[in-house]
Amino acid sequence: MSAPTGMSAPTGMSAPTGTSAPTGTSAPTGTSAPTGAPAPSAPGPTSTPAPASAPALTSAPAPAPVPADTSAPKSPAGPDRKPSADPGRKPPAGLDRWHPWLLRVRHGDDEAPRERRLTRFLYPLRNDLLDRTRLKPGETVLDVGTGDGLIAFGALERVGATGRVIFSDISQDVLDRCREAVAAEGQLDRCDFRRASADALTGIDDASVDVVTTRAVLIYVTNRGAALREFHRVLKPGGRTVLVEPVAQLQAEPGWFFGYDVRPIAEIAAKVRLFYTGLQTQPRGPKLTFDDRDLVGFAERAGFREVHCQLRVSVQAARPPCPWGRFLRASPGPQLPPFGEVIDHLLDPAEAAAFTDYLKPLVESGAGHRRQALAGLAAIKQ
DSSP: OOOTSOOOOOSOOOTTSOOOOOOOOOOOOOOOOOOOOOOOOOOOSSOOOOOOOOOOOOOOOOOOOOOOOOOOOOOOOOOOOOOOTTTTTOOOOOOOOOHHHHHHHGTTTTTHHHHHHHIOOOOOOHHHHHHHHHTEEEOOEEEETTTTHHHHHHHHHHOOOOOOEEEESSOOHHHHHHHHHHHHTTGGGGGEEOOTTTTBOOOOOOOEEEEEEEEEGGOOOOOOHHHHHHHHHHHEEEEEEEEEEEEEEGGGOOOOOTTTGGGGGHHHHHHHHHHOOOOSSSTOOOOOOOOHHHHHHHHHHTTSSSSEEEEEEEEOOOOOOOOOOHHHHHSSSSSSOOHHHHHHHHHHHHHHHHHHHHHHHHHHHHSSSSEEEEEEEEEEEO
16 A cells, blocks of 8 residues: 555565565555654564564463373483473562563573574664654653563653653563663653553553553453553553564464474474463463454554554574574473473473474474564554
8 A cells, every 4th residue: 555644654674684575464554644643654573573572461370280290200311401390380489470481481591592682683673663653752652561671761762851661561570670770770760660461551541651662462462452442541642552463373384383394293292282272371372363454453443543554474494593402491482381391291201202302403403494474553543
């Protein structure tokens, strides 16, 4: 479609290095921009993250516990392997599941992949998203599902000395960490911290913010329509919301396990996959129950007068090589146990050995692929 008056078409960022522009992208939707008010354009980031990326706001319960196993440990032999706890265990006292996952477990307790992801993907995505909010000095930004503060800290630089940023997350531990970082920068007088879920932004007044941002949050929220209604409620007239969400159902592939072809061990891999699916809060899991068309519908029904959405799909025929030990320590989501713990407690010794013997060389050599889909939405309140 042609670009609305006063804005460039939401084409998104260029394709990742070494790949061609993805196909299968849906056309952006929306109306023409109002006179004198250029519309924010839907974000279209470069190399989309894997499905389980990220900070989220939801009041989903912790995974159901796995029955205790009193038999000998079912661990494949090898120096990478460490005894692991029950995958249904609770987090350490004083910490919720979001905090350790964001800071450690997501990357297998290895700082190097986290740093690579920040520099190669997250900082460019953050900058692109904030560019599309059309932030002005003195405005107030609400970052929903702030996580480690990636978007919020970027917004703080853009709103200037008279602007404000509200860090909002369902994890108090995450908010405390963000507060410490803000205090270290001497910026506490320009920030607020609110513990709230995306679909119930308690403590945030009606028509009190100029911009709402969020990244990879709604994928974890069951009632996404309520979340968009909350975004609309807290925005001032003319306020904007800009968000980016993975579309997990376009990334799921039959016969593949987190980017690796496991058809030769399909029965064992299906057992592991079904275990993770069983820990989700809906029959298909909240990640797999929406796409870009649903986001547009949620925004329209929430009352936004103008909506723009773009879907970007890319496929790369390789994955970064990953040490097997790091893979085992990694978790696909903040409320899900690491792969190694599931292998230990779910598979019998023969299954665990077969799973390891087949998958370990693929993981360590990068012999998989990335299939990634991301929906960027921007909307304006009347």
